[in-house]
Amino acid sequence: MTLPADFGVALDPGAWLDGGVLFGGTPFRVVTLSAAQRATVDRWLAGGRIGSDGVLARALVAAGLALPLPPEPARDAWPRVSVVIPVRDRPRQLARLLSALGSSDDAVHEVIVVDDASADAAAHAAAAASGGARLIRLDRQQRAPGARNAGAAVATGDVLAFVDSDCVPEAGWLAALLPHFADPEVAAVAPRVVALETGRRGWLDRYEEHRAPYDRGASPGLVRPGGRIPFVPTATVLVRAAHFPGFDTSLRGGEDVDLAWRLTSAGRAVRYEPAARVAHEHLTAPRAFAGRRVYYGRTAAPLARRHPGAARPLAMSPWTAAAWAAVALRRPVAAAAITGAACALLARELRGVVADPVRTAVRLAGGGTLRAGEAVADAVVRTWWPATLAAGVLVPRLRPALAAAVVVPAVLEWRRQRPDLDPVRWLLTRRLDDAAYGWGVWSGALAAGEPDPLRPDLGWRLRVVSADELIGVGGGGGGCAGSASRR
Secondary structure, eight states: OOOOTTOEEEEOTTOEEETTEEEETTTTEEEEOOHHHHHHHHHHHTTOOOTTOHHHHHHHHHTTSEEEEOOOOOGGGSOOEEEEEEESSOHHHHHHHHHHHHHOSSOOSEEEEEEESOSOHHHHHHHHHHTTOEEEEESSOOHHHHHHHHHHHHOOSSEEEEEOTTEEEOTTHHHHHGGGGGSTTEEEEEEEEEEOOOSOOOHHHHHHHHHOTTOOOSOOEEBOTTSSBOOOOTTEEEEEGGGOOOOOTTOSSOHHHHHHHHHHHTTOEEEEEEEEEEEEOOOOSHHHHHHHHHHHHHTHHHHHHHSTTTTOSOBOOHHHHHHHHHHHTTOHHHHHHHHHHHHHHHHHHHBTTBSOHHHHHIIIIIHHHHHHHHHHHHHHHTTTHHHHHHHHHHOGGGHHHHHHHHHHHHHHHHHHHOOSSOHHHHHHHHHHHHHHHHHHHHHHHHHHTOOGGGSOBOOOOOEEEEHHHHHHHTTOOOOOSBOSOOO
8 A cells, every 4th residue: 555646754753864774663673775765755855745656655654754744635625524522411511612613613524412321411412402413312321432432323424533522622623633534544543632721720730731641742643552652542533434443342441542552453544643732621639630540550451451562561672671670780880781782783783784883873772771761760660669669678779779760750851841830749740640550550450360561571672674675564563662651
């Protein structure tokens, strides 16, 4: 399958080009380009259309090395959009959402409100009628996945836009999302979900503005387990009706992650497009905040059972893991020796591939090990914190490294993001966030007898391939160094 000829291509934010070699992707690869292929990529990066080179473009996009840039279609060429809104006991939020949809400059084919057995049926019926929406009333609660499926069953649009009742799409949201469906391989596209301005400015509100699990960041990309964007929430997501498999109603949470992973497993593409923004009313009361994190953590075990290996908290090479283990044990010379050996072996593999294999190996292996430190610390104090706490009690030698893991990454994150929150409260809130999520992972794993979300994936290794080989394998899937997910 080729990428449409009228598309453009840009490099993925996590990829870079050095001479005739591309670096990046999911999993991370070193991809060699022929002279003709390099000229083609240069033409694309200068703003040219794909034209007859759609096979190469498809391979780079599928590998997470490149971003597709769809042309802006004429408004009369947009697919028909059915907005499906599941709601339970939220008449005020429903009315607010319908008002936003009604005043939007985006074209919507139909709006379907699914009342999931709300206590005040009349209030929701009145809100739906006032907003010009079709109402479906469920007499027995089926939760959001079942309500979404009920709405999808009667929808007539080409694209299903699932929008939760506590969301408010910003103007132009569909105009930024719908062009991606010009690629026939795209099954779903999700916008950026940001905090709704409610007038509250408590410390948890300010924290959520920068670290809410719904917000997947400012960079677009491919959604894939183990990738830079491992999942997208279904607070708002657009799905091609012909590819919609239905939400798994047996899951007690995590159905959004499951949907994306089932679509990618079926060979379809799921994209994240932050140019479209949808505001979401975050839960920022302390009890609700912590409870939601525990709830997200408990979804890891059922997801791991359905998608083996995809819900692991950390993926890296054995070399990187060994180097950081040596650091934790206060063996800096051993850590340096391990990293040096990894650089030497990689330099040998890159000989004849890049102009300066030693420099490139140091950048990839050495720099990658250093950059992985935050991911290691995140797993140590988030998913693994009960084991970390026990290790700190039993092995005094580990305490300095564990204390650094608790403090340093959070402080670095605070410096990067500069939230409207002092560093002490930022650090304490990060630890509350991590403790609640990690407790959810452990309690869910123990209850389900499923240890996979507690295991690291140490099978990662750098791949060196030619673009022709990449075309032959269709981009492939797999993990990369870093956290597998952040809920």
